[in-house]
Amino acid sequence: MLETILQQRYYITAVLLFSIGFVTLFLHPNLIKKIIGLNLMDTAVFLFLASMGYIEGGAAPIVEEGAKASQYINPVPGGLVLTGIVVAVSTTALFLALTIRLYRQYHSVNLDVILMLAWEGKAED
Amino acid sequence: MKNHNVREDWYHRFLRWAGGEEPEGAEGPEDPERAEFQEYLEYIEAHGYMEFGAYRLMRFRQRREKGLEDPRGSLHGPPAPEPEPVHPPRHHRPGKLRNQILLYRVLSAVIVITLAAIFLVVTMNLPLFGRADSPAVNEVSQRYLEQGLEETGAVNAVTGMILDYRAFDTFGESAVLFAAAMSTLLLLHSPKSRMRTFRGPDQVLSQVGRRVLPVILLFGVYVVVNGHLSPGGGFSGGAILGGGLILASLVLGEERMARMLPAPRTSKITVTCLLAYGLMKGYSFYTGANHVGWEVPKGIPGAILSGGFILPLNLCVGIIVACTMYTFYSLFLEGEG
Amino acid sequence: MPLTYNIPMFSILLVLMSAMVIPFFSKKSWGLNLIRGVEVVVAALSAVLLVQLSGAGESFTYQMGHFPAPWGNLLRCGPLEALLALVFSLVMILSLCAGAEDIRRDVRADRQGSYCVLMQLLFGSLLAMIYTDDLFTAYVFIEIAAVTACMAVVAKESGRSVVSAIRYLIFSCLGSGLVLLGIALLYCITGQLLCSSLEQAVMELVATRTYSLPLVVSALLMTLGLSIKSAQFPFHAWLPDAHASATTASSAVLSGLVLKGYLIILLKLILRVYGPSLLATTYMDDLLFLLGLTGMLFASVAALRQEEVKSMIAYSSSAQISYIFLGLGLGTDAGLIAACYQILAHAMTKSMIFSGAGAMIRASGGGHYWSQLRGAARRAPLGGLAFTVGGLSLCGLPLLAGFSAKYCLAIAALDAQWQTAPALFGLAASSVLNAMYYIPAILAIWGRGKEGERLPWKWEREGALALFLLCNVVLGTAFGPVRDLIEQGLNLF
Numbered sequence: 001m002l003e004t005i006l007q008q009r010y011y012i013t014a015v016l017l018f019s020i021g022f023v024t025l026f027l028h029p030n031l032i033k034k035i036i037g038l039n040l041m042d043t044a045v046f047l048f049l050a051s052m053g054y055i056e057g058g059a060a061p062i063v064e065e066g067a068k069a070s071q072y073i074n075p076v077p078g079g080l081v082l083t084g085i086v087v088a089v090s091t092t093a094l095f096l097a098l099t100i101r102l103y104r105q106y107h108s109v110n111l112d113v114i115l116m117l118a119w120e121g122k123a124e125d
Numbered sequence: 126m127k128n129h130n131v132r133e134d135w136y137h138r139f140l141r142w143a144g145g146e147e148p149e150g151a152e153g154p155e156d157p158e159r160a161e162f163q164e165y166l167e168y169i170e171a172h173g174y175m176e177f178g179a180y181r182l183m184r185f186r187q188r189r190e191k192g193l194e195d196p197r198g199s200l201h202g203p204p205a206p207e208p209e210p211v212h213p214p215r216h217h218r219p220g221k222l223r224n225q226i227l228l229y230r231v232l233s234a235v236i237v238i239t240l241a242a243i244f245l246v247v248t249m250n251l252p253l254f255g256r257a258d259s260p261a262v263n264e265v266s267q268r269y270l271e272q273g274l275e276e277t278g279a280v281n282a283v284t285g286m287i288l289d290y291r292a293f294d295t296f297g298e299s300a301v302l303f304a305a306a307m308s309t310l311l312l313l314h315s316p317k318s319r320m321r322t323f324r325g326p327d328q329v330l331s332q333v334g335r336r337v338l339p340v341i342l343l344f345g346v347y348v349v350v351n352g353h354l355s356p357g358g359g360f361s362g363g364a365i366l367g368g369g370l371i372l373a374s375l376v377l378g379e380e381r382m383a384r385m386l387p388a389p390r391t392s393k394i395t396v397t398c399l400l401a402y403g404l405m406k407g408y409s410f411y412t413g414a415n416h417v418g419w420e421v422p423k424g425i426p427g428a429i430l431s432g433g434f435i436l437p438l439n440l441c442v443g444i445i446v447a448c449t450m451y452t453f454y455s456l457f458l459e460g461e462g
Numbered sequence: 463m464p465l466t467y468n469i470p471m472f473s474i475l476l477v478l479m480s481a482m483v484i485p486f487f488s489k490k491s492w493g494l495n496l497i498r499g500v501e502v503v504v505a506a507l508s509a510v511l512l513v514q515l516s517g518a519g520e521s522f523t524y525q526m527g528h529f530p531a532p533w534g535n536l537l538r539c540g541p542l543e544a545l546l547a548l549v550f551s552l553v554m555i556l557s558l559c560a561g562a563e564d565i566r567r568d569v570r571a572d573r574q575g576s577y578c579v580l581m582q583l584l585f586g587s588l589l590a591m592i593y594t595d596d597l598f599t600a601y602v603f604i605e606i607a608a609v610t611a612c613m614a615v616v617a618k619e620s621g622r623s624v625v626s627a628i629r630y631l632i633f634s635c636l637g638s639g640l641v642l643l644g645i646a647l648l649y650c651i652t653g654q655l656l657c658s659s660l661e662q663a664v665m666e667l668v669a670t671r672t673y674s675l676p677l678v679v680s681a682l683l684m685t686l687g688l689s690i691k692s693a694q695f696p697f698h699a700w701l702p703d704a705h706a707s708a709t710t711a712s713s714a715v716l717s718g719l720v721l722k723g724y725l726i727i728l729l730k731l732i733l734r735v736y737g738p739s740l741l742a743t744t745y746m747d748d749l750l751f752l753l754g755l756t757g758m759l760f761a762s763v764a765a766l767r768q769e770e771v772k773s774m775i776a777y778s779s780s781a782q783i784s785y786i787f788l789g790l791g792l793g794t795d796a797g798l799i800a801a802c803y804q805i806l807a808h809a810m811t812k813s814m815i816f817s818g819a820g821a822m823i824r825a826s827g828g829g830h831y832w833s834q835l836r837g838a839a840r841r842a843p844l845g846g847l848a849f850t851v852g853g854l855s856l857c858g859l860p861l862l863a864g865f866s867a868k869y870c871l872a873i874a875a876l877d878a879q880w881q882t883a884p885a886l887f888g889l890a891a892s893s894v895l896n897a898m899y900y901i902p903a904i905l906a907i908w909g910r911g912k913e914g915e916r917l918p919w920k921w922e923r924e925g926a927l928a929l930f931l932l933c934n935v936v937l938g939t940a941f942g943p944v945r946d947l948i949e950q951g952l953n954l955f
Binding site: 004005007008009010011012014015016018019022023026027051052053054055056058060061062063064065067068069070072074075076077078079082083085086087089090091093094096097098100101107108 | 163166229230233234236237240241244245248249251253254255256257259261262265266267269270271273274280281282283286287291294295298299301302304305306308309312313354355356360426446453456457
């Protein structure tokens with residue numbers, strides 16, 4: 001059991017990171033912290049993917065002519081992480097832009113306060 | 126006037142509307158709500174945090190007893206609940222929302238704990254870390270590594286994979302970046318927004334920046350161009366280039382950069398690169414699927430001009446990423462003002 | 463290989479690249495015309511493909527590039543995919559035509575180009591979701607849809623729409639995060655990303671009973687993520703505000719199409735990756751069924767309490783999505799057919815209702831509460847008619863699309879095991895609830911209200927609404943052929 005835990009330490013770290021991100025995303029009313037939480041969640045998935053691709057003793061996949069596949073780590077998760085990072089950057093940017101817009105309008109980055117103000121506004125809308 | 130309006134019931138509102146009065150528009154520039162919120166912010170600045178609903182309630186009571194000259198500092202902590210309602214109750218109350226928020230918090234805590242527990246059990250059951258016999262090491266990755274060199278011409282197997290084997294994903298990925306750039310443009314850009322007055326850069330920043338900037342840009346170009354030969358590629362090199370552009374904007378001043386690279390121009394450059402990417406990949410999708418032949422020559426592996434479309438694709442991706450990063454930065458700066 | 467097999471690849475690239483051309487135009491009205499033109503082309507091409515594939519009774523895979531199955535990206539197309547692409551592009555064109563005036567009014571002039579770009583990217587991502595055979599590609603396009611759909615909400619620029627957009631984005635990101643995690647888990651235990659290879663790998667895992675827990679958890683995660691994104695009942699909190707505060711065309715597209723895009727991925731997961739038998743042994747079926755059943759009732763009850771027309775329609779969307787889950791959860795072929803029928807019927811009907819409501823709101827000078835809409839149908843007759851027919855269709859009036867979908871679902875429920883009674887009860891109760899909120903609404907809009915000016919006749923809008931009505935009636939009356947087409951498509955899926 002302990003051995004498995006030690007062996008799977010990267011995956012477990014990823015799970016912990018994911019949970020921290022999840023809690024932050026859901027329990028912090030502050031939008032900036034929510035964004036940080038979202039990024040933590042994404043990072044956890046990337047850590048999971050990247051550590052999945054690692055093979056003990058494997059080199060980075062810059063291949064040489066006639067080399068065997070067993071000399072290198074698995075290149076697929078690396079590519080997936082790359083794609084994932086780009087997607088995470090895009091959603092983060094959109095999130096930040098929306099936050100700026102909300103801040104301009106409601107002068108707050110606290111989602112609870114913003115929702116209450118919007119709720120009040122809805123009745124008048 | 127406006128708040129008064131809300132507290133009428135629907136029937137009266139309807140009658141007024143039927144009588145030809147239009148309902149007032151949404152928030153104008155002199156929104157009383159916003160003014161009130163400003164006061165609220167000042168208040169919590171001075172007295173510590175208090176919920177907005179509670180604050181409004183307190184203000185409401187203070188306004189009723191007009192004897193108080195200084196509304197601030199009379200109450201510490203949250204006030205007692207609910208004065209008798211003067212107007213008929215409304216449908217949308219902050220209290221209802223607050224209950225929802227409470228429920229939502231409890232629920233999400235429960236969900237997180239369950240999910241974390243499940244995931245921990247799952248990690249114990251996953252293939253062991255770092256083993257060469259894990260299921261992810263199969264014929265797919267083997268072919269990428271062993272035949273990638275002759276099939277794509279790229280020494281860097283990851284680049285070969287994302288720009289040749291799985292190029293459609295990467296096209297989608299660039300489209301996500303483009304979509305995000307267009308979204309921030311739509312949200313934050315206004316053509317008639319005045320440029321913020323440039324304060325003049327910090328001495329240290331400008332001196333160091335001027336010396337470092339060419340190196341950063343050159344390194345970015347190097348990483349992009351060598352994407353198929355060494356670690357790096359369009360995305361990482363593009364991020365370096367984007368960082369360089371942001372530094373340039375800090376050192377040279379936003380106005381000069383805005384003159385060189387205004388938002389419409391950056392989006393046009395991005396779009397040109399995306400179209401080039403789409404056309405190149407469209408060509409290889411079509412020729413590949415229909416077995417037409419006419420493949421792009423792969424060149425000698427390891428040479429800078431090799432790998433067929435990979436080098437131009439990397440260039441396109443690099444420019445897209447750099448422009449998008451710079452667009453984000455400049456728009457956020459504009460949005461801040 | 464016949465030339466028509468290039469149509470899926472060509473239409474995805476055409477749509478995405480036409481979106482990218484728009485920033486070059488200086489005149490903003492060209493953007494909208496261009497994207498509608500491209501959608502007409504895509505609709506025509508999909509129709510050609512549909513005729514050919516259903517005539518020949520075949521489906522095909524199309525490799526994106528020079529590399530065969532497990533190495534390169536793959537598209538897969540059969541009659542069902544072609545049908546979905548046809549219906550989606552029709553709905554897209556009609557929604558954009560019916561909502562064109564509202565776009566011009568609600569979206570600031572200098573941002574209309576960006577709005578068109580984003581709508582077209584959204585359509586491209588939906589097409590890619592329909593055609594792709596690769597889970598990771600599906601994830602990338604899910605994210606494009608998330609970003610662009612969020613912007614479709616926010617384009618109206620009222621404070622409320624920004625607030626609802628940020629809630630939408632939070633839920634959306636959470637959903638796609640879960641989907642990504644599910645894909646990563648699945649990749650970790652199988653080493654594949656392509657649906658067809660995954661199916662084999664999953665079958666092997668089931669046969670050898672290895673990694674069964676990660677397998678089930680990955681299925682759960684992806685189902686959870688996709689149900690959050692498609693606003694299935696307990697996760698629908700973001701939907702009503704987002705759909706209600708957007709401009710007409712956005713609401714129509716979001717409710718009609720975007721929610722369905724995620725369900726198509728779910729359908730692919732069920733049929734192509736996990737296989738119905740695995741779902742049945744792990745009780746995932748029953749989970750979907752129960753989600754659907756509760757959603758049908760609760761979302762309808764929530765819709766009853768809305769004072770605002772668009773909120774009510776949005777809640778009704780959540781209820782209608784539950785029908786699809788119910789069909790998927792039945793676990794039989796008939797249930798899947800019913801789910802697909804409901805996807806088509808709801809795509810047509812809901813976007814018609816939103817467009818009709820948009821026309822009525824416009825005719826009432828922007829008032830969107832029921833009290834303000836009294837008599838609105840007299841001011842915008844075709845809009846009122848669209849709303850009426852759509853509402854009646856969702857209540858289950860025979861010869862309309864909604865009825866046929868419900869009928870299909872009822873037939874499927876009869877063949878099920880323990881699900882028969884609850885499913886039939888749910889259908890009946892939810893139809894009654896639908897009637898309880900749509901019929902008073904219909905009476906209110908045709909009732910006597912303030913004599914207002916009639917909405918000026920615009921060919922663009924009225925034509926689109928008339929075509930919507932026509933499509934709805936066709937989907938309702940041509941029950942047999944459409945059902946056969948779906949059945950053929952599912953067999954070849």
